[in-house]
Amino acid sequence: MSTHPVTKAVEVHGRRMPLELDADQWEQLARIAKREKMSLGDVLSAIDARRADGDTLSLPAAIRVFLIGYRRMVPQDL
Template sequence: MSARPVKHSVTLHGHRTSISLEVPFWVELRAIARDKSLPINALVAEIDAARGMDSGLASAIRVYVLEVLKERLSTSE
């Protein structure tokens, strides 16, 4: 699996935008969206709305995925 970011387009606020994430982050983001019964665009919109202006969207997504996975680990112990 490549460590290089892969670009995918999503729709935010009615506009297409590209996000570059490494494949493992795309895989987990899609799994989280599926678990929440949300389209990927809706989940990305939630992450976008919650992020501060201090971070970019791709960074906010990575942190979100990390936090979800850490929460899953802590509840499974």
């Protein structure tokens, strides 16, 4: 399991931004996007939209919470 951080320029809600996640998390997001027939930007925008206004949870933290929940709901090959 790789844990080194990787920074990518991604689009969230139509805006480009740098996002740093572990390599494994990027791989999981790519598989989810493919499985759900969505772009990576659309998956990230959906995760970001679920954060409540005034929520102190950062986007990387929200992504980690999402990945754990997704694996519980859809455990195949993630």
